[in-house]
Amino acid sequence: MARVTSADVARESGVSRTTVSYVLNDTAGVTISADTRQRVRDAADRLGYSPSAAARALRSGRSDLVLCVLPNWPVGPVLDTVLDELTRELAERQLSVLVHHGRGARPLAELWRAVTPRAVVGFTEFGAQDADAMRRAGIPVLSTSLDDDPRAVFAVPQTRVGQLQAEHLADAGHVRLGWAGPAEPRLADFAERRLAGVRAECAWRGMAPPVVQEVDLDVRSATDAVRTWHTAGVTAVAAYNDEVALAVLAGARARGLAVPDDLAVIGVDDVHAGRLSDPPLTTVAQDARVQARSIATAVVAALDDLPRPDPEPGDVLRVVVRRST
């Protein structure tokens, strides 16, 4: 079963490959009779012709693909939504988004060379070597970052997340805070920054630094942490995310502590389970749509060679107050 090529269409419709190409690509600046156009179109349809992207890519040196490289951390609901939206936004520009779960399984270089993408979006920092190589190949490289970074097209300021948590708790009158970190080592980069935000806010308000505890996603680990906090006089805990916060809730329950009276808890992400817990979880919500739109805009700007739009992290984050604080 040989592949149908433009030569086949040309033969079938009695014109040259040039004409086929002109007609099928609606090339500007050529005039071709409506009759010929129709013949070519019909032939293409009849034969089920569709151009070889490999040949096109070779010829033009570019494709219509945008490669998204995911980092080595678990994909949560926020990133999932971002990818969704990004796919939709870029589709309007005839671009297809391809996601690589880049758990470092294969060298990144082989991947992007194999794909010949129009642009690469990294939800993680690329090695300088990879980034340089891609830029040399003329591929715009866009990366998001965990905090403000002048090279990033978009940054969710992770320190700001922690800061918002601490601010919310301090405003409610708590003076001794705890921090519940994730056990998952792949989240360390995020965790450090969020914790730094909590620390900074505490320092700024003249409060003692937060009492840090690592909390596994099980009741026993959380119970131990809660005991430590209670002993240390902690009255409110900022958790790495909602899952960890739910563990803290479970730990408090196991210790017979009332939330928020004995211990207040705030998470991050606004997951569904946090709305349904007892008590419902106060949390820092991230607006995935705003993030996706920012990234999409940056990609499009890079392709059009426009100046990079300003990242607008401003209203991505907001505190959703529920009954756990």
Place this chain on the structure above:
Amino acid sequence: MARVTSADVARESGVSRTTVSYVLNDTAGVTISADTRQRVRDAADRLGYSPSAAARALRSGRSDLVLCVLPNWPVGPVLDTVLDELTRELAERQLSVLVHHGRGARPLAELWRAVTPRAVVGFTEFGAQDADAMRRAGIPVLSTSLDDDPRAVFAVPQTRVGQLQAEHLADAGHVRLGWAGPAEPRLADFAERRLAGVRAECAWRGMAPPVVQEVDLDVRSATDAVRTWHTAGVTAVAAYNDEVALAVLAGARARGLAVPDDLAVIGVDDVHAGRLSDPPLTTVAQDARVQARSIATAVVAALDDLPRPDPEPGDVLRVVVRRST
């Protein structure tokens, strides 16, 4: 900034492009002096050469990419893990996995033609037209399905999920069951099948059919549903998944019903939040690793033109008993 080609490497190392290709691809059946090999390798390194995948694809008609097409439903933790594992497994075969969040944004045909993948894995059913076109192009098409389907390489039997739930509840002595369906319309295909499983098990045991309620992921909706069930004499609820089950838990709490004494609840997925809820959630867990391995095996078999291995859905599912039942 021109691209470095094999011609550059040839010039730099004083040999022909043929020799460059032989050396760099370790082509079998040619003998090239160790000295020459070394010169070529050095030159390639020095120049930062890496072959154009587009040219290779054009030449050979194939790439090293496996395209995974995701369906139009939200990606949960199970699918995320499956993709992770699949990426890892296929990396061992020098294949890169590319995931498309195929929310139908662009026609599938454009995508696979642009990628020229070695194989396509669909976590959803393809249209017959697309599937045929890919097969005609010599691309193995593997699809998973929601239930047993002879054409699928892998099926998580969704009816079996519901059946396991009902079985567990009936074994515990419940005779009047409720079913909590998801409000998210994109999950309808799954929901129908799981519900069918519950229905079948009830019928088989001579029990009344389950009382069906749609439950939003908020307390109000769940409370309404719980009232209805209570009125109908329902003592146990099988929920579409753990999130819905957590909503039912919240609804029972709001109505002052004790779980499991007044109302037992079982979910699906074994998410973290279900281990941390009050009470912890009994659930049907799916083994993502087994799923991923099955799919990977099927992909590899298809590429090697081996007969398709038997799907082995047997031990993918298991009931994890916690205190909500």
Place this chain on the structure above:
DNA sequence: CTGAAAGCGCTTACAG
């Protein structure tokens, strides 16, 4: 042991 040449399928100056 190594090189000149063809060809994968496309697009686009260039020439009629």
Place this chain on the structure above:
DNA sequence: CTGAAAGCGCTTACAG
């Protein structure tokens, strides 16, 4: 208005 030809970068029979 349409066609012959070059060339994108690679691999691989084929010829030395």
